[in-house]
Amino acid sequence: MALAAVVAAAPASAETPVDRPDSFTSMYTVQALPENVVGPDGAPAPGQPGAWGTFNFMINSDLDVICYDISLTGVTGPYQSAAKTATHIHQAVQGKNGPPRIAFPNPVGEGNSTSSGCLKGPFSTGIKADNGTDTGEGFTLKQLEANPSGFSADTHTAAFVPGAVRGQLAVMPVGGVDTGVAAAAPAQPAVAVTLAAGTVGVAALGTFLLVRARNRTS
Structure with a gap:
């Protein structure tokens, strides 16, 4: 009964950790660097x-x-943000x-910190918009897919409150040799990737490792 009361009290807009799905409609990568950070006045911030x-x-x-795999190098805490993470x-x-x-849950670890998992909307951030609603309220991942370059990813710390590192979302190719998975027919409006049950973790991990390797050598 106590557990039921806790569940009932949870905010309806809070995202839910879930298992990785068997298919994906899109994939993105972000190269987050300190020189991409923007200050509250709109000017570049270190x-x-x-x-x-x-x-x-x-x-x-x-x-x-949305499933996420985040890796930070050289970002030193503590984390700090007015949002819930x-x-x-x-x-x-x-x-x-x-x-x-x-x-997203903040990455953890010394020197090289990581965070990974999957979240299901509706989403919440803990930040209120001018109209008093949470900035995650009403947001769906279809909005991100419609304009991925209009979104950025970052992390904030006490020493670098505007952001320690930041970067824009870039579309990651799906299908072919790079990912080892097959894309759907091109006639479909959105690219869909379907992975056989039991192989999704291996295929996804291979994709993430490939992208990391490319970023580190570029």
Whole structure:
């Protein structure tokens, strides 16, 4: 009965951790660097020197599920943000600020910190918009898919409150040799990736490792 009371008290807009789905409608990667951080006045703000991060996202917008694999190097805590976590996707084009739409668990670890998992909407951030609603309220992953370059990912710390590192979402190719999975027929309006049951974790991990390797050598 106590557990039921806790569940009933949970906010309806809070995202739910879920298992990785068997298919994805899109995939994105972010090269997050300190020089991409924007201050509250809209001017460039110095992020943490020498730090960098890779944010990889796999989305099933039909289920409103986003899977994330975040890796930070040289970002030193403590984390700090007015939101409920300090690691976000913001609706913001390059060089501009914008509201957070999804808050992810902060990466953990010494030197190299990581965070991974999957979240299902509706989403919440803990930040209130001018109209008093949470900036995650009403947001869906189909909105992100419609304009991925209009979104950025970042993480915030006490020493670098505007952001330690930041970068824009870039579409990650799906299908073919790079991912080892087959894309749907091109006639469909959205690219869909279907993975056989039991292989999704291996295929996704291979994709993420490939992207990390490319980022580190570029």
